[in-house]
Amino acid sequence: MKRLPSITDIARETGVSAATVSLALRDKGRMSEETRERVKASAAALGYVPNATARSLVGGRTQLISIAMPAIRQVPEVVSSVEYFFRLLGAAAARALELDYGLLVASPSESLDRVAVDGAVVVDPSHDDPTIATFDRIGRPVVTIGRRLDRIGPEAGPELLVDNDYTRATFEVLDHFNEKGARSIALLAAEPIDSFQQDSIDAYLDWCSRHELEPRVVMADSPEPSDAGVAVEGIVTRPGRPEAVYATIDTLAEALLERAAAVGAGVPRDMFIATCSDGHIARSTSPPLTTIDEKPVELAQTAVTILIDAILDPDAGSQSVQVDTELLVRASTGG
Amino acid sequence: MKRLPSITDIARETGVSAATVSLALRDKGRMSEETRERVKASAAALGYVPNATARSLVGGRTQLISIAMPAIRQVPEVVSSVEYFFRLLGAAAARALELDYGLLVASPSESLDRVAVDGAVVVDPSHDDPTIATFDRIGRPVVTIGRRLDRIGPEAGPELLVDNDYTRATFEVLDHFNEKGARSIALLAAEPIDSFQQDSIDAYLDWCSRHELEPRVVMADSPEPSDAGVAVEGIVTRPGRPEAVYATIDTLAEALLERAAAVGAGVPRDMFIATCSDGHIARSTSPPLTTIDEKPVELAQTAVTILIDAILDPDAGSQSVQVDTELLVRASTGG
DNA sequence: GAATTCTGCTAAAACGTTTGACCATTACCG
DNA sequence: CGGTAATGGTCAAACGTTTTAGCAGAATTC
Structure with missing residues (x-):
């Protein structure tokens, strides 16, 4: 790697000390306008680029x-x-x-x-x-x-x-289901459970107990559609099918939607679905999904x-x- | 920011020079196994983490x-x-x-x-x-x-x-259309034209002239569905509707698909569509889209x-x- | 027993910058 | 005109490493 012009090269060129060059380029220190300009001109001519590493070393910060x-x-x-x-x-x-x-x-x-x-x-x-x-x-x-x-x-x-605030967000979804008249509401989540899903589940259980509804949490093995099959199937099949499902992850909602269509359950006619994480998936399914936009x-x-x-x-x-x-x-x- | 233990601290602790510490930690240089171990133990005890900045300064590389x-x-x-x-x-x-x-x-x-x-x-x-x-x-x-x-x-x-090799990729799509029996093939691209789209267009024109087909390149103002409306509409409307369209960007293909459905043109029954960049969009439309997987x-x-x-x-x-x-x-x- | 090699280590320079202390000059004040 | 202040700089240390050359002593060779 070829050696780049340094502050010292500019110093030699302009006949001042390295310290002056350093100060001149950063508009600090005291010196005549003429010197400052000469230094800057020389820097430009030489194609000088400050060395971030050296700067970091003395500053103690890497930026x-x-x-x-x-x-x-x-x-x-x-x-x-x-x-x-x-x-x-x-x-x-x-x-x-x-x-x-x-x-x-x-x-x-x-x-x-x-x-x-x-x-x-x-x-x-x-x-x-x-x-x-x-x-x-x-x-x-x-x-x-x-x-x-x-x-x-x-x-x-x-x-x-x-x-x-996933608690608040979950409440919002569930309240929305409730207003639309859904009486039985399930929650669909997937392993591994991170803090976000944990919060959602907790909020769901809380909400259910407040509204005296029987909670139903269904876990998929992973968020991937292929691994969600069993869980999704269990929700969608006829006896005991919930009137609304909140899926914590968009891919789960998508899988659910597909399966529902396959068994002839219309969304939103026979079942409501909402999910978290707004994105292309949620916008492009048919019907498009109600979502929580997390404002990434x-x-x-x-x-x-x-x-x-x-x-x-x-x-x-x-x-x-x-x-x-x-x-x-x-x-x-x-x- | 608190001062972290440095190589010198370890040197003082173990009673050797800084150079020795540096060499010991990187398993270089000549020294007794005992010294090396003592240094390493001290480094671990002090919670030493090498300073990448200093290393970069001497090495001339930042990694x-x-x-x-x-x-x-x-x-x-x-x-x-x-x-x-x-x-x-x-x-x-x-x-x-x-x-x-x-x-x-x-x-x-x-x-x-x-x-x-x-x-x-x-x-x-x-x-x-x-x-x-x-x-x-x-x-x-x-x-x-x-x-x-x-x-x-x-x-x-x-x-x-x-x-x-977008030329090759484009040929592949067009040949595929051809084999499936499509006679009139349009290309849908969007501003701004980057090298990838330019290559695709050139290849398309080349292919058309070789097959003695009339080329038809349609440009959208941007890849966003909202900006693609006019271009898409022009393709899909009845007289002169092509039998196949290669859209250079997936969002274009998606917009096209939607518009086609809206005017009652069935895909693939009445028109073929293929696009570039395999991803969720292409996989989840109905019907799913034939794509060029670019192997990102x-x-x-x-x-x-x-x-x-x-x-x-x-x-x-x-x-x-x-x-x-x-x-x-x-x-x-x-x- | 002198010359050589090996072992285990250190000193010092170098990387490119920033910064605080200091030092000549020249200008100004009363 | 003696003292203070402002101007325009410079010096040297410091940041934490790596690396090259070298050195003292022990071991080996012939």
Whole structure:
């Protein structure tokens, strides 16, 4: 790799010291306008580009943050809610760039063996995420999108959390079903259960007991349509078919819809369906699905903003922000 | 940000020099097994994490590469082919990690004002990409996924390119239409025309002239369904409706399919449709769409591999790899 | 028993930048 | 005209590593 012009080269060219060059280029320090201009001109002529590494070394900061999401590792296979994750990623990158940070794509479980980033965003953290453990230990901030299930030890830093209020969102769906006249409501979820699904299930059970309805939670082996077959079949078959189903994941709702059509159960005529994570799937089924829009763009923007605040002021305390979801009512629940 | 234990702290602890610590931890240099173990034990006890910045400064490499894709900036809006880009990104990150590199999400048009990465992958490069220009100038390798439209100046480094053979892919689709008995075939594309669409159009025109068929290229204002209305309408209306349409983008095909259904034109009964970029859209329409699978995972893996090769051996020459597409025949062309 | 090789380690330079302390000059004040 | 202030810079340390050259002593060779 060829040697790039450095601050010292400019210094030699213009006959000033390296310190002056450094200051001149960043419009700091005291010097004559003429010197400053000469330095800048020389820098431009030489095609000088500041060396971020050297800058980081003295500054102690890399201006880099990372984002870890489970979905990214499974990408070669089918990932549910691709659109959700992609939006999350895109919005995070954009916000980071605005704040003059770079965004590094990490995978969870990758327990960084070198210090390279100033902080991390972790999406849907698992309970034993080694990245989080390491970051806690070395005192680098981590903001999670979705609740942390661990929170271990006194060494853990302040809690930085961005999340949707899934309890409220679930209530909203169930109330909507109720208003539309559904009396028996089932919930369809899939392994593995993350904090989001756990919250939804809890809220569902709570809601059912308040409304004195018999809860019915059906679990699929995975969000993939092929693995959801049995669970979906069980819901859709005739005796005991619920009047409404809230599926926690869009692929589940899609599978359910297909199966319902196959056995001649009309949606929304015979059954309502709603799901979480608005995206292409929900919009393009027939009928289109009523969904909870989780506002991934806001989630990511908020997370990055909080993270960078925490980097700039390490002594600031915990921060916990809830991003409101929005119920998008579509034809699958009668418009 | 609290000061982390450094190599010097370990040196003091164990009573050896910093150089020895550095060598010990990386299993290099000559020293007694006992010393090596003592150093490692001390490092572990102190919770030492190597400082990547310092390492980069002396090594001249950051172990970081970036990936730029147009789609990432448009993410707050609707992005066509989300799945394609997400897979590209995920596969690139995974491959980079395997090779001990970090992947930075960049946006095109962001003309890096500091040197932070060792090389870049640019997806669907535009003709005036400032990132590419800068990288060329400072001698950092860039591999593009999709042909470069510029290639300016003698200073430009070797060409590093990964691409699908869209000519071949387009021929395959058209031959498939032909075999199925379609006589009039239209092509539907959308502004802005990138290298991929240009290749497809050229191939289409070529194919038509060889088969002595009248070509019919229809352009939409953008890939978004809302902007494609007029173009789609023009194709679908009765007199002169083609027997088959190849839409270069999946959202176009989807819009076309919907409009066809609306005017009572059955697919595949009255018209065949095929599209590019396999993804959820193509799989879930009814009927499902015949597509060209571009193999994004392979594209990204290859790109990252080539890039890192070029970083490790800057004097190696140009590299150009074609990744084979696969025609996935589905119901929209009669199975 | 002198020359050579091996072993185990260290010193110091280098990477490119930032920053705080300092130092000449020249200008200004009363 | 002596003292203070402003101007326009420079010096050197520091950031945490890697790497090359070298050195003292022990072991081996002939």
